[in-house]
Amino acid sequence: EAGVAQSPRYKIIEKxxxxxxxxxxxxxxxxxxxxxxxxxxxxxxLIQFQNNGVVDDSQLPKDRFSAERLKGVDSTLKIxxxxxxxxxxxxxxxxxxxxxxxxxxxxxxxxxxx
Amino acid sequence: xxxxxQIPAALSVPEGENLVLNCSFTDSAIYNxxxxxxxxxxxxxxxxxxxxxxxxxxxxxxxxxxxxxxxRSTLYIAASQPGDSAxxxxxxxxxxxxxxxxxxxxxxx
Numbered sequence: 001e002a003g004v005a006q007s008p009r010y011k012i013i014e015k016x017x018x019x020x021x022x023x024x025x026x027x028x029x030x031x032x033x034x035x036x037x038x039x040x041x042x043x044x045x046l047i048q049f050q051n052n053g054v055v056d057d058s059q060l061p062k063d064r065f066s067a068e069r070l071k072g073v074d075s076t077l078k079i080x081x082x083x084x085x086x087x088x089x090x091x092x093x094x095x096x097x098x099x100x101x102x103x104x105x106x107x108x109x110x111x112x113x114x
Numbered sequence: 115x116x117x118x119x120q121i122p123a124a125l126s127v128p129e130g131e132n133l134v135l136n137c138s139f140t141d142s143a144i145y146n147x148x149x150x151x152x153x154x155x156x157x158x159x160x161x162x163x164x165x166x167x168x169x170x171x172x173x174x175x176x177x178x179x180x181x182x183x184x185x186r187s188t189l190y191i192a193a194s195q196p197g198d199s200a201x202x203x204x205x206x207x208x209x210x211x212x213x214x215x216x217x218x219x220x221x222x223x
Contacts, residue, residue, distance in 0.1 A: 004157075043158070056209070103205075105160075106157050
């Protein structure tokens with residue numbers, strides 16, 4: 001079974017530029033999560049999708065971050081414009097659906113904003 | 115709002131020792147709890163999933179317990195090996211997973 005795929009693995013951009021990350025969840029998984037992990041901290045949920053609807057985006061900085069999940073499968077997370085404090089690893093995870101199922105994570109995208 | 119605390123923050127043990135990692139959480143209304151491993155620069159690997167109706171779960175040298183009422187979980191690692199060196203994260207799950215800052219484990223030769 002293929003895992004959660006993310007791209008790119010690494011990205012370096014200048015502040016005020018824009019960047020986009022892509023995630024392909026495990027086939028059949030209805031729930032998709034984007035987490036932000038700053039160095040030395042645990043992952044923080046940015047947004048959660050159930051199929052192509054948003055369940056929780058309470059910690060997403062909506063003035064600069066946006067996310068979509070087209071057709072309930074792949075998802076993209078965009079930052080525009082980027083700030084220095086956005087430097088982090090962005091992790092995508094998916095689960096079959098419902099609260100009692102196991103979540104699986106991708107390898108993450110390491111973003112450095114200079 | 116769920117808050118997760120993991121103790122200790124860092125741990126160094128010689129190879130072969132048994133060890134316990136602790137996780138506490140504030141909201142006991144959870145569906146399950148997952149333990150993850152994270153190697154430097156990598157994503158999270160799921161180690162164990164304990165459903166809220168279960169008390170413990172075992173996989174190889176790993177055993178995780180869950181006491182929902184007291185908001186605690188422990189991860190027991192038997193006969194530690196250098197390859198176990200990583201950061202271990204617990205995540206109680208309701209509709210989403212909430213993470214602590216993890217325990218950074220180093221197993222020395």
